[in-house]
Amino acid sequence: MFLIAIYAASGFFVLLVLLLFASLVKGSWPALAAFGAKFLWTSEWNPVTEQFGALPLIFGTVVSSTIAIVLAGLVGILAAAYLAEFAPRWLARPLSFVIELLAAVPSVVFGLWGLFVLAPFVRVALAPSLQHAFGFLPIFSGPISTGTNMLTAGLILALMILPTVTAISREVIVAIAQDLREASMSLGATKWETVSRVVIPAARVGIFGAIVLALGRAIGETIATTMVIGNKPVIAASLFAPSYTLASVIANEFTEANGDVYIGALLELGLLLFLVSFIVNGLARLLLFTVLKGDRA
Amino acid sequence: MNHPDAPLKVEDLSAFYGDMRAVADVSMSFAPRNVTALMGPSGCGKTTLLRCLNRIHEIAPGARTEGTVLLDGEDVYDSEMSVIELRRRVGMVFQRPNPFPTMSIFGNVVSGLSRSVPKNDKAAAAEKALRSAALWDEVKDKLGRPATALSGGQQQRLCIARALAVEPEVLLMDEPTSSLDPISTLSIEELMTKLAEHYTIVVVTHNMQQAARVSRYAAFMLADETRAGRLVEMDETSKMFTKPSDRRTEDYITGRFG
Ligand SMILES: Nc1ncnc2c1ncn2[C@@H]1O[C@H](COP(=O)(O)OP(=O)(O)OP(=O)(O)O)[C@@H](O)[C@H]1O
Ligand SMILES: [Mg+2]
Numbered sequence: 001m002f003l004i005a006i007y008a009a010s011g012f013f014v015l016l017v018l019l020l021f022a023s024l025v026k027g028s029w030p031a032l033a034a035f036g037a038k039f040l041w042t043s044e045w046n047p048v049t050e051q052f053g054a055l056p057l058i059f060g061t062v063v064s065s066t067i068a069i070v071l072a073g074l075v076g077i078l079a080a081a082y083l084a085e086f087a088p089r090w091l092a093r094p095l096s097f098v099i100e101l102l103a104a105v106p107s108v109v110f111g112l113w114g115l116f117v118l119a120p121f122v123r124v125a126l127a128p129s130l131q132h133a134f135g136f137l138p139i140f141s142g143p144i145s146t147g148t149n150m151l152t153a154g155l156i157l158a159l160m161i162l163p164t165v166t167a168i169s170r171e172v173i174v175a176i177a178q179d180l181r182e183a184s185m186s187l188g189a190t191k192w193e194t195v196s197r198v199v200i201p202a203a204r205v206g207i208f209g210a211i212v213l214a215l216g217r218a219i220g221e222t223i224a225t226t227m228v229i230g231n232k233p234v235i236a237a238s239l240f241a242p243s244y245t246l247a248s249v250i251a252n253e254f255t256e257a258n259g260d261v262y263i264g265a266l267l268e269l270g271l272l273l274f275l276v277s278f279i280v281n282g283l284a285r286l287l288l289f290t291v292l293k294g295d296r297a
Numbered sequence: 298m299n300h301p302d303a304p305l306k307v308e309d310l311s312a313f314y315g316d317m318r319a320v321a322d323v324s325m326s327f328a329p330r331n332v333t334a335l336m337g338p339s340g341c342g343k344t345t346l347l348r349c350l351n352r353i354h355e356i357a358p359g360a361r362t363e364g365t366v367l368l369d370g371e372d373v374y375d376s377e378m379s380v381i382e383l384r385r386r387v388g389m390v391f392q393r394p395n396p397f398p399t400m401s402i403f404g405n406v407v408s409g410l411s412r413s414v415p416k417n418d419k420a421a422a423a424e425k426a427l428r429s430a431a432l433w434d435e436v437k438d439k440l441g442r443p444a445t446a447l448s449g450g451q452q453q454r455l456c457i458a459r460a461l462a463v464e465p466e467v468l469l470m471d472e473p474t475s476s477l478d479p480i481s482t483l484s485i486e487e488l489m490t491k492l493a494e495h496y497t498i499v500v501v502t503h504n505m506q507q508a509a510r511v512s513r514y515a516a517f518m519l520a521d522e523t524r525a526g527r528l529v530e531m532d533e534t535s536k537m538f539t540k541p542s543d544r545r546t547e548d549y550i551t552g553r554f555g
Contacts, residue, residue, distance in 0.1 A: 188384040
């Protein structure tokens with residue numbers, strides 16, 4: 001009886017996913033028919049002329065997520081290693097707790113903070129000093145006219161996914177067998193050598209899984225990005241220029257969209273996000289499942 | 298038992314986990330270039346005692362020791378002694394084979410060597426250690442393969458090679474065959490006998506036949522009423538198995554408890 005209920009429930013969810021997919025395809029059909037694959041690599045996003053190309057949005061999504069994953073990856077792995085291996089217990093516990101709480105903060109709150117605190121800071125302090133030091137790089141060149149730009153979005157996203165990277169990496173590192181650490185120390189390795197040469201490499205699959213999972217969140221994040229990225233469908237080399245992402249276009253424009261092609265184009269963006277998130281999250285969970293033996297993923 | 302020329306001596310050693318004393322007032326010395334077996338029922342502090350000898354004990358939370366461990370006359374708990382230097386002089390092999398999973402066979406063997414050692418010297422050191430661990434012939438054609446692709450017995454010999462590569466004087470082994478099949482166990486036992494020509498070996502074992510086969514000296518430990526492990530007696534292994542001087546040793550050996 002119980003088994004039948006389980007099968008029925010899982011069948012129901014599979015059906016739901018298929019239905020979602022089917023309705024996305026159906027709804028975006030006018031755009032699919034009008035633009036075909038060209039949708040993916042043309043840059044004009046113009047509701048007035050009904051020309052829709054997603055390239056600037058794909059660009060904005062990829063670049064903001066990349067900034068986020070690089071920063072959150074570096075900081076998160078170090079933080080996880082610190083919490084798991086170096087921090088004294090009385091500090092590690094409350095610190096891990098706070099980090100996990102950070103993951104529970106609603107993204108609109110991150111967005112507000114990003115808009116009113118981070119964006120001004122980026123405009124008057126961070127961006128000018130980056131330009132001063134590394135202005136010869138295209139990504140740090142160009143005018144700094146606004147604080148709501150690609151850099152601010154990347155930073156906010158990094159902050160938002162940092163708890164995911166840190167918490168899961170910490171868990172993976174803690175799960176590495178103690179006798180590997182002891183074997184390394186018994187050969188005369190220091191604690192730091194042990195962590196960097198033995199423990200983190202042994203945890204690498206799980207850490208990679210954590211990063212991919214966080215990447216999935218960064219790609220799909222909507223409201224916070226919308227609030228700080230500037231919302232202009234342009235492709236610029238400079239991180240100080242405004243940008244736009246797949247998710248924020250949908251959030252901004254769905255209320256005013258009219259006409260089958262416009263609505264179809266927005267739904268096609270949704271379809272794109274759906275497929276990418278599905279693949280990225282599936283990969284992450286697969287990796288984490290093999291590492292943590294399923295007790296989390 | 299007192300060996301005047303013992304490279305490793307323990308005097309009045311007690312070891313603690315927090316408030317719990319796991320080893321109490323143990324004094325013993327380990328004969329040079331011989332195998333000494335530590336025996337006793339589960340929980341009597343054998344592993345803890347062994348881990349005090351290379352100061353791996355102290356990495357457990359709340360763990361500490363009292364008393365003295367002397368390596369070639371130097372107190373290993375002295376602040377002058379570098380714990381890294383100590384661990385390079387006193388190697389350790391663990392109960393479960395634990396090669397580093399992300400490293401190759403070669404990488405494992407040379408993992409204890411300094412990164413500044415030139416490549417050729419590393420290769421020579423690896424070959425020497427693998428030959429000493431009786432593993433060279435089996436792995437010489439696949440040194441780049443992952444260590445985890447080896448059998449359990451081969452992995453344990455790899456761990457022995459890894460410990461030998463840093464050229465220790467003493468080798469500590471905690472039930473090194475308890476997770477292995479009989480054939481692999483036999484090959485490790487033969488290896489221990491051979492290694493005893495050059496190294497001072499201390500081995501923890503539950504297996505009395507094994508102690509009889511490989512060790513020249515044996516120590517018998519027992520936990521007292523507070524669960525603190527104490528040394529009951531230490532003697533030549535042959536004597537201990539034929540005429541133990543303590544009733545409790547005799548009871549253990551004849552299988553009346555433990
Ligand atoms: N990390 C630890 N923290 C707290 N207590 C410990 C720890 N490790 C061991 N003990 C305790 O110390 C005592 C001695 O343990 P030890 O592992 O040295 O025994 P052993 O003789 O090696 O036993 P076995 O034959 O089962 O391996 C036991 O009472 C054990 O519960
Ligand atoms: Mg033990």
